[in-house]
Amino acid sequence: MPRKLPFSAKRKKQQLRDRRERKRGDAPAGPAPGPGSRSGSRERGGDGPPGDPPSEPPRRHDPGRFRLQLGGPRAEALERSRRRAQQELLELLPESALELDPDGLYGPGLDFPRRPPWSFGMSPEELRAREEAAFGAFLRGLGDGAGLAPFEHNLETWRQLWRVLEMSDIVLLIADARHPALGVPPALAAHVTRDLGKGLILILNKVDLAPPAVATAWSHLLRARHGPARVVPFSTAPGPPAGPGLQKRQRKRGGRWGRAVGPRLLLEACEELVGGAVDLSSWRARLERAEQRPDGDDDEEEEEEEPPGGAGDEEDEGAGPGGVAPPRQWERYRHGVLTLGCVGLPNAGKSSVLNAVLGRGAVGVSRAPGRTRYFQTHFLTASVRLCDCPGLVFPSRAPPELQVLAGVYPIAQLQDPYSAVGFLGSRLALPPLLQLRPPGGRGWTAWELCEAWAEKRGYKTARAARNDVARAANGLLRLAAEGRLRLCFRPPGYSREKELWELHPDTAALAAMTGGGATAPPPTGAASSSEEDEGEESDQATPPPSPAPNPFAWLGEDEC
Incomplete structure (x- = not known):
């Protein structure tokens, strides 16, 4: 009797999945390789040039539908x-080489894909074809892409951004405080404030990883460049000052969302933009309760409050004319609910900011980019709704x-x-x-x-x-x-x-915060x-050296 070949549980699940798809009449769709992977991208992009939209709409059960598609270098x-x-040979550059000019990253002529005009009277096939044609025209307008850094080529991910921008009353553009010029595309900021006429708040996330003087300088620069926008420093895991050398990975503890820095500043910025159109007293009361709660009880989840109008989705709107119409102006503060949309680059900390505002781990976070595949909505209170958008890489010369x-x-x-x-x-x-x-x-x-x-x-x-x-x-x-x-x-x-x-008053306030x-x-x-x-994991940046070397240290967790 021949020996049986090993058959893993993962392969068994895939076999059952393929069998169900064959019964439904769909072709089996295997997992698509990532961008720039060694296995290539033939399954994801076909034989056409990278960046062209797919010739047919993605299938319903395609596991790689929301996968990042950034391309890769040639052999x-x-x-x-x-x-x-x-x-x-490497030469250590002077400190002036660390200065990052936003005009050099997002120069003139660089835009991002916009949603074409649409109406509720269009069929899904007609709307999909219109969006694919507009996205293909956008890619062709960029030319051969010479001098451009890898950017998002997945139309499904851009559709998530369009939906979040339409349904949000205030857009939270989240950028990493270590390089805010990369995380704030001028075209997106101008589109939100000028074209859509909505409020914009620039969140400098991870300010604990940047010197306070540098974060203060970036805040003033962003205020000068984007006048209508508000700038809010934010940190989901503030810690002690960093010491010289390789920093230690902070130990994960329960209740870390309750120690975030910036939720109160975000509330004040939203109150200034809303101006009394929405009652935000419940948000302020919830924030005060969270601040008075002991550190050990921060991980206790609070029940979500139901919105006054039910789910509050937009599907109950009446269908408009079937012809081409200008982009629909969504009703502001519908049902008395303020919707905050978190957008930005991958790994900027959008999901972490949303969890910190909610005070609990509502959405998954990861160090690897692309964890959030599609937008999610969560109610903070009965009058405040948060929306988490997948991260997108905009065309740039970075x-x-x-x-x-x-x-x-x-x-x-x-x-x-x-x-x-x-x-x-x-x-x-x-x-x-x-x-x-x-x-x-x-x-x-x-x-x-x-x-x-x-x-x-x-x-x-x-x-x-x-x-x-x-x-x-x-x-x-x-x-x-x-x-x-x-x-x-x-x-x-x-x-x-x-x-x-370094002597600016805002620097001292940010350092104390x-x-x-x-x-x-x-x-x-x-x-x-x-x-x-x-x-070893420790909360200190540079722990005191042990009196004797540990001969079994190589058996510990590999952090690198």
């Missing part, structure tokens, strides 16, 4: 980048390495992580921060940085037992994306006015904690 570019990482370090591009799907490591190593003094042994040659290259980190962490390949350079490169990029390696960009002209921003804030990047000779302490 020739990958080979050139690998040779450059092995040969070019360096792809900056997108990787910002956590926008999935690090696990990178084919060339070494260029991003070189980008990081030329702006942060990684060898003293990570306590790497100096190479025997004339200096450091991106490849040697990864090889030294693999040697320090013990990353080896399975067969030849060589240093796993690719794993080390991915680990360094994850440390930067998580904020354990602090790379914070400055607004234009910050170096000349650094002393002014976040519990001290983050310090500036340490000098070149700063030392980090010992290797034994790197494998």
